[in-house]
Amino acid sequence: MEASQLVQNLLNGLAIGSVYAIFALGYTLVFSILGIINFAHGAVFTLGAYFTYTLVVGQFENNGLLKGVNLFPDGSPFSGQPLTFALATLLGAVGAGLVAVLIERLAFRPMRSRGADPLLALVSSLGVALVIVNLIQLLVGAEIYNFPSDAYGETPPALSFTLGGNVVILRTVQVIIFAVSLVMLTVLGFVIGRTKIGKALRAVAENPGTASLLGISVDRFIVITFFLSGFVGGLAGTLVGTAFGVAGPYFGVSYGLKGLAVIVLGGLGSIPGAVLGGLVIGLAEAFVPADYSAYKDAVAFALLFAILLVRPQGLLGRSAIQKV
Amino acid sequence: MIRTTLPRLLSAALLLTLGLAQAQKVDTISIGVAVAQTSNTALLGQEQVIGAKFAEKYLNARGGINGTPFKLVFQDTGGDEAGAINAFQNLITKDRVLGIVGPTLSQQAFASDPIAERAKVPVLGPSNTAKGIPQIGNFVARVSAPVAVVAPNAVKQALKLDPKIKDVAVLYAQNDAFSTSETGTFQETVKAQGLTLSTVQKFQTTDTDFTTQVTAVLNAKVDLVIISGLAADGGNLVKQLRQLGYKGLIIGGNGLNTSNMFPVCQKLCDGVIIAQAYSPNQGSAANQVFVKEYTAQYKKAPPQFAAQAYAGVQVMVEALKAIDRKKKLTTWDVDDLRIELNKQILLGKYNTPLGLISFDKEGEVIQKEFYVAQIRMKDAKNGSFVYLK
DSSP states (O other), X not given: OOHHHHHHHHHHHHHHHHHHHHHHHHHHHHHHHHSSOOTTHHHHHHHHHHHHHHHHHOOBOSSSTTBTOOSOTTSSTTTTOOOOHHHHHHHHHHHHHHHHHHHIIIIIHHHHXXXXXXXXXXXXXXXXXXXXXXXXXXXXXXXXXXXXXXXXXXXXXXXXXXXXXXXXXEOHHHHHHHHHHHHHHHHHHHHHXXXXXXXXXXXXXXXXXXXXXXXXXXXXXXXXXXXXXXXXHHHHHHHHHHHHOBOOTTTTHHHHHHHHHHHHHHOTTOHHHHHHHHHHHHHHHHTSOGGGGGGHHHHHHHHHHHHHHHOTTOSSOOOOOOOO | OHHHHHHHHHHHHHHHHHHHXXXXXXXXXXXXXXXXSSSTTHHHHHHHHHHHHHHHHHHHHTTTBTTBOOEEEEEEOTTSHHHHHHHHHIIIIISOOSEEEOOSOHHHHHHHHHHHHHHTOOEEESSOOSTTSGGGOXXXXXXXXXXXXXXXXXXXXXXXXXXXXXXXXXXXXXXXXXXXXHHHHHHHHHHHTTOXXXXXXXXXXXXXXXXXXXXXXXXXXXXXXXXXXXXXXHHHHHHHHHHTTOOSEXXXXXXXXXXXXXXXXXXXXXXXXXXXXOOTTOOOHHHHHHHHHHHHHHSSOOOHHHHHHHHHHHHHHHHHHHHHHHSOGGGSBHHHXXXXXXXXXXXXXXXXXXXXXXXXXXXXXXXXXXXXXXXXXXXXXOEEEEEEO
């Protein structure tokens, strides 16, 4: 492999890996507290992108019930005050966080209160995901929407140089996604490791019964977890949308399976593991030769399988200690 | 009580079953439309739904089947083979339609058309352009011209625009039967025109990040890029090629022949060459009426997928009209009418928005006029396919 190819693959791998990582952060948050997989996370990710698009553009002109409806006749949700893309991104993420809270109320809490098998909650979240995705299509159609060209997805490449006669490129939006995923990792690490909320969350994760006896409102902290998970998922949705377009109502679903692989590889419930897992899978995919890039999913899952044979607990997961 | 009731219930059920198994007379004139209304493929299916509904409204307003209105029954196929099979089975056994227009993808047609073939229900593919579709069976035909006929025109047109083209990159979605079929035609055309096929790159219709493929194309230093995919992935690929510095000509296959691509690559769609089996500029009276009415209702020129779905419904309706003139449709048994409809479809000549079309004995469409268009973007959202002579 030529040096240029090697460098390009490394950059591509880190870029796509950071997309997987930021997607998987929200996934792993819920798992670390509740011990269940929230399959609606892909739909929340999609919603984040659609919320941001709505705030920025305010109109879906192609299809669906909202076709041609101008949601903000004076050009902005805040009575004419222009909305920066960064603020719209944050508000979109907050909206996604609130939807995640609603999902918790509708799909998870009723199951939990009845002591249902975690598998039922997983299936229930899958149902919610399908409802959300189809609802999006009903409202705005299946078309792809792109953020305006002044959003940072359209900026020139951050890095472009020639190595051994071949061009090596890194897109600006990929750098942004990579940076945001590292910032989110740091922030979440700080919140969970160093704050009172984090302590309470860890207590709930360890033993909800005992946490409740200690005066911690378990339901409230589960809601906080879902909000954080949805916020990160929605933020990821917008970032990926700026890079590749909001590729229709189903665009988050394809990340769902990959996100699952990422958190298993990184170690279930490990936040740094989610980031590491994302980067490892991204790099594995990037090093699949271009002519065989259609097989990159198979390569990623084969790698997952191989690593789990050696480390069943994942790269940064801890083996369960059984007291005898 | 139970002893006396149970045998009666059983015999009643048996009689009912036997009654249902007997031949049914035609009650309502129903035509099935099985296209993708959900999944990523809905991007194309939505246009087909609009085209088919438009045909239903327009043709019924002009008398339907010799004065009797017909009804379209829609079933969503989703984007995969299982969805198409399920939709076909519902239309055939539950809705008892006389014929089916669908499915959206060639990939789906290879799975679902044999179901219709076994049930002896005529199928008209509205957008199945892969090699081998009419050969699935006697009851399968298509109004969508095969890629082998349409695709070479685009390469020839690109060479007219830039005679210096020498090196070509071909990219295609390898998980889609239509794209793999189309790319074969493109690659043969490239070689036949004496051009060098510098690199062949594969991707999936579900992909969003094409950095790997784009950098390979850039490093191959080609003069022309040919893409066979669908609107979402194809549009994204065009966008990323342009964003990362590719400046040469781009040809898009049939999957990119939709205005749904405009929001994807926005201004960067400008200049993409598309070979078309339909053009709003086609001068026939049937097309001009269709374009006028469609534009008045939807505020844009009709896309190819809408026009082909319209043509599919129109062919079914005109064939049913011809049968009705010989023997009233309501006097037929459904199964017999389906067989007769299949025969009649292949016999007729139809003035559709696609121009004058007919079918050979295998069900392959015979169409004379094809077009090459170039996308011209007015701004980030609005563009049009400009017909190239």
